[in-house]
Amino acid sequence: MSAPLTxxxxxxxxxxxxxxxxxxxxxxxxxxVLRRDDGTSLLWVxxxxxxxxxxxxxxxxxxRGMQVAEPLLTFGVVDHYxxxxxxxxxxxxxxxxxxxxxxxAATGIRLFDLRDPGQGIVHVIGPEQGLTLxxxxxxxxxxxxxxxxxxxxxxxxxxxxxVAHILATQTVWQKRPKTMRIVFDxxxxxxxxxxxxxxxxxxxxxxxxxxxxxxxxxGPAVEALSMEGRMTLCNLSIEGGARLGMVAPDEVTFAxxxxxxxxxxxxxxxxxxxxxxxxxxxxxxDREVTFDAAQIAPTVTWGTSPEEALPIxxxxxxxxxxxxxxxxxxxxxxxxxxxxxxxxIGSCTNGRIEDLRMAAAVLRGRKARVPGxxxxxxxxxxKQAEDEGLAQVFVDAGLEWADAGCSMCVGMNxxxxxxxxxxxxxxxxxxxxxxxxxxRTHLMSPAMVAAAAVEGRLADVRPLLEGRL
Amino acid sequence: xxxxxxxxxxxxxxxxxxxxxxxxIPARFMSQPRDQGYGGFLLHDVRSDDAGHVLNRYAxxxxxxxxxxxxxxxxxxxxxxxVDFGIKAVFAPSFGDIFSSNAVNNGLLPARVxxxxxxxxxxxxxxxxxxxxxxxxTGEAEIAGTKLQFSVDPVWQQxxxxxWDDIDMTAQYAAQITEFRGKRLAxxxxxxxxxx
Ligand code: SF4
Numbered sequence: 326m327s328a329p330l331t332x333x334x335x336x337x338x339x340x341x342x343x344x345x346x347x348x349x350x351x352x353x354x355x356x357x358v359l360r361r362d363d364g365t366s367l368l369w370v371x372x373x374x375x376x377x378x379x380x381x382x383x384x385x386x387x388x389r390g391m392q393v394a395e396p397l398l399t400f401g402v403v404d405h406y407x408x409x410x411x412x413x414x415x416x417x418x419x420x421x422x423x424x425x426x427x428x429x430a431a432t433g434i435r436l437f438d439l440r441d442p443g444q445g446i447v448h449v450i451g452p453e454q455g456l457t458l459x460x461x462x463x464x465x466x467x468x469x470x471x472x473x474x475x476x477x478x479x480x481x482x483x484x485x486x487x488v489a490h491i492l493a494t495q496t497v498w499q500k501r502p503k504t505m506r507i508v509f510d511x512x513x514x515x516x517x518x519x520x521x522x523x524x525x526x527x528x529x530x531x532x533x534x535x536x537x538x539x540x541x542x543x544g545p546a547v548e549a550l551s552m553e554g555r556m557t558l559c560n561l562s563i564e565g566g567a568r569l570g571m572v573a574p575d576e577v578t579f580a581x582x583x584x585x586x587x588x589x590x591x592x593x594x595x596x597x598x599x600x601x602x603x604x605x606x607x608x609x610x611d612r613e614v615t616f617d618a619a620q621i622a623p624t625v626t627w628g629t630s631p632e633e634a635l636p637i638x639x640x641x642x643x644x645x646x647x648x649x650x651x652x653x654x655x656x657x658x659x660x661x662x663x664x665x666x667x668x669x670i671g672s673c674t675n676g677r678i679e680d681l682r683m684a685a686a687v688l689r690g691r692k693a694r695v696p697g698x699x700x701x702x703x704x705x706x707x708k709q710a711e712d713e714g715l716a717q718v719f720v721d722a723g724l725e726w727a728d729a730g731c732s733m734c735v736g737m738n739x740x741x742x743x744x745x746x747x748x749x750x751x752x753x754x755x756x757x758x759x760x761x762x763x764x765r766t767h768l769m770s771p772a773m774v775a776a777a778a779v780e781g782r783l784a785d786v787r788p789l790l791e792g793r794l
Numbered sequence: 795x796x797x798x799x800x801x802x803x804x805x806x807x808x809x810x811x812x813x814x815x816x817x818x819i820p821a822r823f824m825s826q827p828r829d830q831g832y833g834g835f836l837l838h839d840v841r842s843d844d845a846g847h848v849l850n851r852y853a854x855x856x857x858x859x860x861x862x863x864x865x866x867x868x869x870x871x872x873x874x875x876x877v878d879f880g881i882k883a884v885f886a887p888s889f890g891d892i893f894s895s896n897a898v899n900n901g902l903l904p905a906r907v908x909x910x911x912x913x914x915x916x917x918x919x920x921x922x923x924x925x926x927x928x929x930x931x932t933g934e935a936e937i938a939g940t941k942l943q944f945s946v947d948p949v950w951q952q953x954x955x956x957x958w959d960d961i962d963m964t965a966q967y968a969a970q971i972t973e974f975r976g977k978r979l980a981x982x983x984x985x986x987x988x989x990x
Contacts, residue, residue, distance in 0.1 A: 358974040359967060363949045367967060369974055371985050378824065381870060389961065397987065406825075417825040456987060468868040468892055484896035485870035486960070494964045496971055500947075532812060533862050533888055566865070568891045589984035598982060630812045647810075737821050756816040756866060758839050 345605035347504045348573055349539045352479040352602070356462045358496060365498050368479075372456055373399045373491050374447050374465035375434070377406045377421040382466060382488030383428040395495040396433040400456055401425055403438050404446045405737045407730030409700045418738055432492075443586075445703020445729040448472040448560065448673035452552070453705055455585025459574035459599040464491055469673050469753065471562040474571030475555035476578055477602045481568045502569065503611040505538035506604075509546035511619040515794050516787040518683065519554035520675060520751070520770035522546070523561035524624040526616060528634040536566035538612060541604060546618035547572055552581040553679040560674045561753055564631040573603035623786055625660060626755045626768040628652060633755070637661060637773070637785045651757055652765050653747070660783050663767075666746040668697035668724070668778045669760075670771050672734040675751035676702030680771040681710045684751075685718040686793045687775035687786060694781030697724040697774075698740065700732035724778065736761050749777035795901050797957030798930065801882050803855030805926035805937045806848045807919040813837075813859060814866035815893060819875045821867075832871060833878035848921055849879070856926040856937065857884045858915045864893025864904075873900045883928050885935070885944065887912055898950040901957065903930065905944035915940060930955055 346354075356368040373395075375382070386393070393399055406421045408414050414422075422439065429436035437444045443454055448469055451457040459477035463470060466488040473480035483497060491497055507526055527534065540562050542555070550558065555572045562570025572578075579596050582588050589595040622636035628648045635642070641649070641658045649656065654663065670676070670684050681701060699719045701707040707729050710716050716726045733740040734752040736759075742748045744763030751774045752759075755766040767783060776786035823835040841847045857876070863886040864872060873896045876884070883903040894904045905928070915937055918924070924938035930951060935942055952958070964971075979986055 355978075358971055361949075365949055367964065367971075369971070369978060372987075378869070381828065384828070391961075397989075421825045458984065460982070461985060466868060466870075468866065482868040482892055484868055484873070484892055484899065486896065486899035490960050490964065493961050494968075494971065495975070496964060498960055498964070500949075532865055536862075536888060536891060563866075566862070566891065587987040587989070590988055591984065595984035598984065630814075735821050737824070754814075754816065754866060756814045758820050759816045762820065762839055 345607035345609070347604040347608040347610060348477060348541055348571060348602055349502070349504050352460065352462070353501055355460065356479060365500050367496050368462055368499055370464050370491050370495050370497055371398060371461040372451070372463045373495070374451055374463065375399065375401045375425070375488065376404050376447050376467065377425045379466045379485070379488050380421070380424050380428070381485035382492060385486065385489035386492050391493045393432040393434065393492050398495060399434045399492065401429040401434045401436040402447045402450055403444060405731045405735065407439060407444070407728070408738050409727035409730050409732045409740055415739055442704055445705065446673045446676060446731055448556070449676060449702035449706065452476065452556065452581070453585065453703055455582060455588030458582060458588065458595070459578060460602055464497055468563045469560050471568065471570045472556050472560040472673055474562070474569055475552060475559040476582070477571060477574035477599065479569065482563065502539040503537055504541065505535055505567070505612040505614070506541045506543055506610040508544035508613065508615040509542070509618045510544050510615060511546055511617045512549065513546055513618045513621065516772060516790045517621050517623055518770045518772065519550055519557040521621050521624045522618065523558050524626065524631065524634040524768065525621045526614070527561065527565040527631050528624070530565060530614065532564060532630055532632045533566045535562065538567050539569035539571070540565070540567040542570065542572050548575065551679055552577060553677040556677065557674055561631070564753060574599050623770065623773050625773060625783055627654060627660060629755055629757050631753070631755060631768060634768070635660065637783060653745070661785065663783045664747070665695055665749045665767070665777050665782060667695050667742065667748050668693070668774050669733040669748055669750040669752065670697070670774050671700035671702065671732050672752040673702065674753040675771045676700065676706065678706050678709050680751065681706065681715050684771040684775040685715040687772055687779065687789050688722040689718050689793070691722055691779050693723045693778035695778060697778050698727055698733055699724050700727045701729050703729045722778065733760055735759065742766070749774045749783065795957045795959060797955045798882065798901065799955050800930065801855050801926065801928040803926055804852060804923045805856035805858055805919065806852050806854040806923045807916045808848065808857055808859040809916050811860035812862045812865055815864055815869050815872035815890070816866055818864065818872035819869065824869060824871050828874060831878045832874040833880065836875040836879045852923040853880055854923055855880060855882045856928060857881050858912060858919060858937065859884060859886045860912060861887040861909065863889050864897070865890035868892040868896070870896040870900070873897050873902055877902050885912070885915070885937070898953055899960070901954060903928070903946060903954055905935070905946055907942055907944050911942050
């Protein structure tokens with residue numbers, strides 16, 4: 326069965342540093358155990374995050390009678406199937422959660438289970454716990470693993486066979502992607518967020534726009550983002566076709582990481598290493614695209630692909646009949662006239678504290694015209710939002726305040742949008758059936774979701790935020 | 795996984811772009827164990843809404859479709875659904891990145907051809923099936939009487955033909971991995987998670 330494709334040689338590590346390198350090059354070189362002649366690299370994995378969906382990976386490992394190679398570098402979390410409301414758990418949900426618990430116990434993996442104060446969505450808790458650090462290679466059997474690249478990490482999603490491989494060997498085979506830099510010049514206008522930046526570039530370049538590339542986000546508008554904003558931006562890289570998105574670590578990054586439970590105790594020494602990670606000034610990218618942040622408006626999707634997005638001031642364009650039919654829209658309709666049935670705030674894209682603050686800023690003292698669910702990204706975010714009085718704002722507005730998990734982003738736990746219903750959602754995928762069979766999803770920032778709740782239709786958040794930011 | 799080098803079978807066309815993995819297998823089926831077979835879940839919602847769907851009428855080995863096939867979620871279950879349905883090769887102008895790796899890891903060929911070729915094939919096939927021949931070794935195919943060349947990463951081609959398994963392949967580098975680990979953690983102690 327097993328055979329080398331070609332001979333193997335060690336990677337030359339000396340002399341390389343004279344050539345200007347991108348951040349991808351630096352991260353790649355630092356993790357490359359070896360490279361085959363065919364160009365595929367075997368990379369060392371610093372952190373492997375698993376969730377309930379990783380059951381296929383564990384099953385493959387067990388079928389071969391193998392052990393988890395590095396249980397101390399592997400962390401488990403219950404998120405995709407996590408119930409977010411009180412009540413009986415459906416049998417298959419319970420089964421998925423129990424299976425992960427069993428696998429974690431049997432293999433000695435630290436598990437953030439439902440009762441753990443650190444529980445939450447894998448891409449929220451990795452950073453929150455200090456498991457995500459600059460300079461690391463992070464894998465998870467989930468495409469939004471690109472989120473962790475916000476710290477200057479090499480982070481990408483893998484499939485179940487690769488999960489099994491990482492469990493067994495703590496390494497992953499990968500071809501080095503091409504490099505692409507997306508620069509955001511200028512400054513974002515008030516009420517415009519990282520989510521809008523992401524939807525903007527994806528709508529311009531398309532869902533295949535960054536296929537085969539590792540995206541590095543740069544420029545003043547990116548540097549000005551908080552870690553939460555950078556995570557939102559990197560999270561959505563996959564929706565533009567890129568497996569990887571990243572931002573060079575800086576003082577904002579270091580301050581975020583400092584003192585977190587699993588972060589290095591010797592912060593200063595780590596920072597010294599991390600400061601060298603950013604792309605060299607003369608480094609050349611295979612592709613470079615620049616946007617003016619000042620030109621970006623609050624953006625919403627109208628179709629069934631994240632690239633089908635427009636400024637809220639736009640109208641539904643001519644499009645495939647099947648898409649318009651699915652979405653229940655007619656070409657030419659102003660987006661601001663599209664009525665919604667419900668809203669959802671949460672997910673690994675926009676379920677962090679800053680997202681909840683923004684949404685609460687819109688909702689404070691106002692009532693939602695439609696029902697909605699707010700699910701914080703983690704138990705820690707939940708507690709913080711309650712302490713800050715944000716939870717009360719949501720409840721006072723008439724929205725439901727739930728527990729942490731993936732929730733209505735994917736509906737695996739039963740938080741579903743009914744057939745034909747239209748949901749303004751802070752999530753990342755408006756695919757057909759994503760939030761439930763026949764569900765109509767419009768992606769937007771949490772602030773824009775809050776605006777949709779207040780108006781009962783897709784709405785421009787900017788006037789609603791006047792005097793509130 | 796056993797390898798293969800040729801397909802002699804039938805092909806159908808799925809005339810859609812951006813067929814994401816959420817459509818290929820809706821999330822609600824993903825808690826099922828694999829041994830029950832995932833073929834019935836393939837494109838479940840479209841197929842159950844449309845009795846005349848081409849995949850309800852035929853059992854092809856080759857699928858012809860448009861760009862960005864398999865984008866979105868990394869769920870390997872999307873590949874299981876295709877493979878368990880009997881599909882061995884998908885022809886499209888482009889594929890989701892993670893989907894392609896997942897496909898190759900399960901013996902499914904993601905074959906790239908041009909958009910013009912796909913247009914022509916979809917035209918030819920319409921709503922019916924047709925004979926298909928695929929030769930992985932030469933990168934040639936004949937579908938509905940049209941000859942074409944497809945491209946696939948050479949490493950993947952070898953993996954598919956030989957049915958190679960990455961875990962077995964990596965086993966031979968165990969010593970290098972151990973050495974690398976030692977060096978990395980010595981040079982960058984911060985890379986180890988802190989535990990009290
Ligand atoms: S919140 Fe949504 S996108 Fe994020 S990990 Fe969960 S299911 Fe995936």
